[in-house]
Amino acid sequence: MAGEPQADCLFCKIVAGQIPATVVRETETTVAFRDINPQAPTHVLVIPKVHYPDAASLAAAEPGVASDILIEAGRVALDEKIVEHGYRVVFNTGSGAGQTVFHAHAHVLGGRGLQWPPG
Template sequence: MDNCIFCKIINKEIPAKIEYEDDEILGFYDISPQAPVHLVFIPKKHIESIATATEEDFQIIGRLLFQIANTAKKLGLDQSGYRIVNNMGKDGGQTVFHLHFHLLGKRSLLWPPG
């Protein structure tokens, strides 16, 4: 996708501080962190949102969640807890229309989120 900021990060057209990368997944630090630890995990395949994902996409979504949990453990977030967030659609707060999950930790997170 030509105008997708996350696709540009995947293609190394825009720099990012990368924490995790493999052939299908990229995990990088958010440029506007909402917690002391705030990473964004994306599939390298452009999928607009969880609502537009196909049945075949759910394998990579499962791998994304597994890798988020592994990264949280690596960063020591599993000791005190963390939050995984996926915003879907305008009313859900989605601003980049490339499927992504936020990993937030190292501070007390309130509920409801706002």
């Protein structure tokens, strides 16, 4: 069922505390933790505690939680001191776009120049 934890989902296991993560922020609806394969000096993932396979399905079903992810992305950027020089918030959707964990999540990237387009 949409929104319910999935037994085979890495991020659902992080939310449940079954898999360790370097958590930098947590709210009632989100968890933010450091990416294990960082693509920038600051690379933090912000995930909803509820399970949806991608950002679009989360936003359609629970727009308030989708908003919470963006709010937390901004707070992560403040905490990590990357606001002044700029940062990027990325939602990958589908394997062709680089999504490897099918649980909605935002990447907060910063701490170096981030040219556009990203590749």
